[in-house]
Amino acid sequence: MTVGAGGGACMNARRAMGRYGEDVAARRLSEAGMTIVERNWRSGRTGEIDIVARDGDVLVVCEVKTRKGGSYQHPMAAVTPRKARRLRDLAERWIQTHGAPPGGVRFDLVGVLLPDRGAPVVEHVRGVV
Template sequence: MTTGNARSALGRYGEDLAARRLTEAGMTVLERNWRGGRTGEIDIVARDGDALVFCEVKTRRGGGGFQHPMAAVTQVKADRLRGLAERWLHQHGGAPPGGVRIDVIGVLLPDRGAPVVQHVRGVA
């Protein structure tokens, strides 16, 4: 397996865990890996009551000395997510009555033990 494939598999696994966490929290996953042209993709689009939630998922393996997954969402990344969310809304009929929120889900896969999934609401 190449490094790119391993990273892709790690990301997919983290997104699966994130989608499960959202569903367990009562949210409905509407779409995964929505591509907004060349500007990137939205990992998960979900509905939380009457609000629409755009989720960025960051997955890291523990023990490698890497920063916490949440630290990977910089201001530039948050701005790009806002732009992607606007594009998604434009293509799908606009914002719902409950508004729009951007969340980040960090998934940390320790060397031993269960994955740690942290959901932070309204980051951008």
């Protein structure tokens, strides 16, 4: 096996874990009464919004962070000031493309912790950015 192949397998596993975390987060947001508008919305090469949702007339830009149990960093610690700026920029681009929501924009974070055994632990924090 080549070095590139091993790195690719690791990247695929990380993407699969992220995708699973986003599925869990979308389900949780829906259960909380939100409507999922889009998932993995991309704006060129500048990045992606994991989940765009509506909470009444408020547009919710949601960042999802998924970690395995025992990871060195809690999922919520992964949103740095730089990441927050990027999310605000992406939200502006989304609004330019789709129009401004009547109730404004809120930035939420969903942290999904995957323990070695049992169900995922989900933490949803509203208005983080």
